[in-house]
Amino acid sequence: MSNPGGSEPSDLAETTRVETFADGVFAIAITLLVLEIKVPHVDEAHGGLWPALAALWPSYVGYVISFFTIGIMWVNHHVIFQYVRKCDRAFLFANVFFLMGIAFVPFPTAVLAEHLPDPATRNAAAVFFSAWFIVIAVMFNILWHTGISGGRLLRADVRQEGLETITRRYRIGPLSYVVTAAVAFVSAWASLTLFFVLAVFWSLSERGEK
Amino acid sequence: MSNPGGSEPSDLAETTRVETFADGVFAIAITLLVLEIKVPHVDEAHGGLWPALAALWPSYVGYVISFFTIGIMWVNHHVIFQYVRKCDRAFLFANVFFLMGIAFVPFPTAVLAEHLPDPATRNAAAVFFSAWFIVIAVMFNILWHTGISGGRLLRADVRQEGLETITRRYRIGPLSYVVTAAVAFVSAWASLTLFFVLAVFWSLSERGEK
Amino acid sequence: MSNPGGSEPSDLAETTRVETFADGVFAIAITLLVLEIKVPHVDEAHGGLWPALAALWPSYVGYVISFFTIGIMWVNHHVIFQYVRKCDRAFLFANVFFLMGIAFVPFPTAVLAEHLPDPATRNAAAVFFSAWFIVIAVMFNILWHTGISGGRLLRADVRQEGLETITRRYRIGPLSYVVTAAVAFVSAWASLTLFFVLAVFWSLSERGEK
Amino acid sequence: MSNPGGSEPSDLAETTRVETFADGVFAIAITLLVLEIKVPHVDEAHGGLWPALAALWPSYVGYVISFFTIGIMWVNHHVIFQYVRKCDRAFLFANVFFLMGIAFVPFPTAVLAEHLPDPATRNAAAVFFSAWFIVIAVMFNILWHTGISGGRLLRADVRQEGLETITRRYRIGPLSYVVTAAVAFVSAWASLTLFFVLAVFWSLSERGEK
Numbered sequence: 001m002s003n004p005g006g007s008e009p010s011d012l013a014e015t016t017r018v019e020t021f022a023d024g025v026f027a028i029a030i031t032l033l034v035l036e037i038k039v040p041h042v043d044e045a046h047g048g049l050w051p052a053l054a055a056l057w058p059s060y061v062g063y064v065i066s067f068f069t070i071g072i073m074w075v076n077h078h079v080i081f082q083y084v085r086k087c088d089r090a091f092l093f094a095n096v097f098f099l100m101g102i103a104f105v106p107f108p109t110a111v112l113a114e115h116l117p118d119p120a121t122r123n124a125a126a127v128f129f130s131a132w133f134i135v136i137a138v139m140f141n142i143l144w145h146t147g148i149s150g151g152r153l154l155r156a157d158v159r160q161e162g163l164e165t166i167t168r169r170y171r172i173g174p175l176s177y178v179v180t181a182a183v184a185f186v187s188a189w190a191s192l193t194l195f196f197v198l199a200v201f202w203s204l205s206e207r208g209e210k
Numbered sequence: 211m212s213n214p215g216g217s218e219p220s221d222l223a224e225t226t227r228v229e230t231f232a233d234g235v236f237a238i239a240i241t242l243l244v245l246e247i248k249v250p251h252v253d254e255a256h257g258g259l260w261p262a263l264a265a266l267w268p269s270y271v272g273y274v275i276s277f278f279t280i281g282i283m284w285v286n287h288h289v290i291f292q293y294v295r296k297c298d299r300a301f302l303f304a305n306v307f308f309l310m311g312i313a314f315v316p317f318p319t320a321v322l323a324e325h326l327p328d329p330a331t332r333n334a335a336a337v338f339f340s341a342w343f344i345v346i347a348v349m350f351n352i353l354w355h356t357g358i359s360g361g362r363l364l365r366a367d368v369r370q371e372g373l374e375t376i377t378r379r380y381r382i383g384p385l386s387y388v389v390t391a392a393v394a395f396v397s398a399w400a401s402l403t404l405f406f407v408l409a410v411f412w413s414l415s416e417r418g419e420k
Numbered sequence: 421m422s423n424p425g426g427s428e429p430s431d432l433a434e435t436t437r438v439e440t441f442a443d444g445v446f447a448i449a450i451t452l453l454v455l456e457i458k459v460p461h462v463d464e465a466h467g468g469l470w471p472a473l474a475a476l477w478p479s480y481v482g483y484v485i486s487f488f489t490i491g492i493m494w495v496n497h498h499v500i501f502q503y504v505r506k507c508d509r510a511f512l513f514a515n516v517f518f519l520m521g522i523a524f525v526p527f528p529t530a531v532l533a534e535h536l537p538d539p540a541t542r543n544a545a546a547v548f549f550s551a552w553f554i555v556i557a558v559m560f561n562i563l564w565h566t567g568i569s570g571g572r573l574l575r576a577d578v579r580q581e582g583l584e585t586i587t588r589r590y591r592i593g594p595l596s597y598v599v600t601a602a603v604a605f606v607s608a609w610a611s612l613t614l615f616f617v618l619a620v621f622w623s624l625s626e627r628g629e630k
Numbered sequence: 631m632s633n634p635g636g637s638e639p640s641d642l643a644e645t646t647r648v649e650t651f652a653d654g655v656f657a658i659a660i661t662l663l664v665l666e667i668k669v670p671h672v673d674e675a676h677g678g679l680w681p682a683l684a685a686l687w688p689s690y691v692g693y694v695i696s697f698f699t700i701g702i703m704w705v706n707h708h709v710i711f712q713y714v715r716k717c718d719r720a721f722l723f724a725n726v727f728f729l730m731g732i733a734f735v736p737f738p739t740a741v742l743a744e745h746l747p748d749p750a751t752r753n754a755a756a757v758f759f760s761a762w763f764i765v766i767a768v769m770f771n772i773l774w775h776t777g778i779s780g781g782r783l784l785r786a787d788v789r790q791e792g793l794e795t796i797t798r799r800y801r802i803g804p805l806s807y808v809v810t811a812a813v814a815f816v817s818a819w820a821s822l823t824l825f826f827v828l829a830v831f832w833s834l835s836e837r838g839e840k
Contacts, residue, residue, distance in 0.1 A: 017229060020229075020230065020650065024234055024236075024238070024241075027237075027651055027657075028242075030655065030729070031658040031662065031733045032658075035662065035736070039666075040744075041744060042744060042747075048750075049745060049754035053741070064730070068730070071727075071729075071730075075726070078647060093285070096278070103241045104244055104273070107247050110249040114250075118252045120258075124258065231494065234446075238452075239454075242451065245455070303491070306488070310484070313487070316454050317457050317459070321460070324460075324462060325469060330468075331469040334469035449664075452664070513701070516705070520697045523660060523664055523697070524664055530669040531669050540678075
């Protein structure tokens with residue numbers, strides 16, 4: 001049929017550019033986080049600069065948690081491309097869809113930082129924050145399944161049992177954020193602590209496999 | 211003549227860097243969209259955080275539509291480079307010209323988000339939004355024609371009929387945004403809905419070809 | 421001596437990463453330009469959205485001129501790497517120095533856009549704008565000379581006469597911006613028009629050589 | 631065991647993408663610095679535009695120092711990848727951790743620029759600025775040690791004595807910023823001058839080795 005560009009070499013090339021584009025979005029989303037931290041102005045720092053800087057702790061907490069979580073997402077996004085080496089249009093769009101989730105992270109982070117010091121809205125902000133990561137984790141699972149379904153896009157030497165191990169692991173993602181969201185209804189701080197513990201758990205457990 | 215850098219190998223290398231640069235601009239433009247969504251401050255959230263977050267729906271609509279549309283543009287930009295493998299200065303500048311259009315998207319998006327809740331200016335904002343995508347689609351066609359005209363920049367194995375199919379398809383782009391712009395004079399919402407339908411249509415139809 | 425990383429292969433690899441980093445800075449600087457264009461708010465658009473959007477013309481002028489000029493700088497930056505294929509530390513730092521100039525462009529652009537409608541400060545803003553491009557053009561010449569001096573970093577097949585042609589051409593850069601700066605003391609508009617004419621001239625003349 | 635993606639080739643591929651991602655974060659952090667420089671508005675420039683632009687000197691100082699220092703960090707980050715050619719999960723996370731430090735730099739830079747003209751808070755701002763570079767330098771040493779420990783991730787032809795030279799050199803980093811921080815308690819200007827001298831020293835000394 002009329003596919004003059006050829007299918008095989010162009011597909012292979014695409015994967016590289018998908019990764020470049022994704023790396024760009026990850027890098028920008030993660031670096032934009034700092035813009036949400038507002039510099040204390042001279043006239044607000046009459047009690048000294050240090051207390052003014054210390055008062056920004058909610059912004060620092062948001063920065064660290066989001067940075068670390070996006071970092072883990074980036075590492076996991078890499079793992080996909082150790083298996084998926086070609087891409088079709090469905091995978092391309094699943095990737096754009098997933099990146100729409102990642103690029104949005106500075107917003108729930110800023111909401112969290114703004115409302116963490118306020119007892120009235122703190123828990124809602126933490127629920128919103130966790131809820132967004134449920135969405136991202138679901139998008140990530142959609143991306144993974146789009147990549148492996150049919151086997152057309154996989155490397156030649158991938159073993160089925162390996163895919164299933166990963167699939168099971170990724171399924172935990174959305175569930176774990178459902179838990180942090182549920183906890184956030186009761187306590188924002190307990191939820192964020194759990195967020196951190198989960199991040200450490202994910203990084204250690206994945207490392208173990210390798 | 212005095213072309214010490216050699217023409218053939220450097221031209222090939224250029225294409226890669228054009229793609230890297232374009233991917234950078236796409237990735238940044240798409241990620242900057244989130245900066246236009248303003249965090250509800252503590253003193254604006256006295257009725258609770260959820261209503262305050264819900265009141266930002268126009269920003270979310272703008273974010274999703276622009277993200278998805280830039281995403282499709284990015285996918286289509288890739289398609290060009292499945293055919294065009296070398297680049298001369300005319301193509302380089304056509305690409306810069308096209309990216310000028312893409313990098314501007316956060317502005318009409320922010321205008322749309324700001325004015326979507328306002329009945330007096332809503333339709334004008336949607337016309338402006340569609341109008342900008344007419345401009346981008348025209349720039350895209352210029353880029354495509356600069357790339358394929360003369361055949362000098364094409365891969366060796368490209369077939370003429372394939373180019374013509376693509377050319378016909380891309381010609382629909384500006385026309386479809388003329389329609390959404392026309393509809394926006396009457397109803398912003400109908401126009402945006404059509405925008406979405408067209409985006410889905412484009413992604414499915416292109417996928418069909420492959 | 422103690423150079424365990426090996427000199428030859430790592431030097432070659434460096435060039436790629438220098439280009440990637442530069443492309444990143446170019447792409448970001450060029451895309452950040454749009455952030456300087458302020459969305460007309462609903463309460464400012466009581467005369468209608470179209471007049472409010474039209475009133476932003478100085479921002480559009482600044483956006484287009486800076487985008488196009490950074491684009492030309494990016495194209496010229498590529499030309500350097502058609503000749504320079506290895507890099508030492510001096511070249512790395514000359515590149516960082518040059519990028520410091522490029523990354524600063526959104527600032528004089530915003531100054532220009534802010535003051536273009538004000539007769540009292542318009543010319544000063546245009547002088548400042550041109551003055552910054554003198555600085556960038558000088559930095560560009562320093563980068564070029566760092567790259568070609570000694571011949572150590574050049575491709576093997578580069579011919580001396582070709583280098584001299586380029587060197588002569590690049591020397592015009594700072595001079596041309598000195599002229600636009602001088603004209604800006606008298607008329608901001610004449611200066612910006614000249615800016616445009618020069619940009620077109622540069623793109624055409626360089627294309628001719630190839 | 632269940633590692634279907636294969637360990638050896640994917641590890642090699644990872645290094646490239648780690649560098650791309652890092653280059654992205656460096657490029658964005660360094661380019662965002664300009665956003666902290668506030669354009670003098672028309673109504674603030676009644677004494678003329680030039681005095682208004684001159685009054686922004688603290689922002690320019692912050693921009694230049696941070697740009698140059700991030701630039702040096704970027705050059706040093708490259709040096710790591712002349713030795714480390716594979717990466718495991720520990721190295722990936724050490725890299726994310728280090729980039730968290732780099733991406734934060736626009737904040738202490740903006741704090742410095744805001745408080746440099748204020749005698750009451752100037753020194754504290756300079757201490758904060760130096761303190762952050764102590765943190766980054768420590769993170770950099772952690773990254774380096776994660777990369778070279780065990781030797782698993784190193785290029786085959788790396789010599790032990792070369793690693794030790796580099797290790798000794800990098801150890802000076804945190805110490806030198808401890809000195810600039812200590813000096814900042816007495817004089818912000820002396821501290822920033824020392825910052826500059828150190829930057830020049832680092833760039834010259836590293837160049838000497840090559």
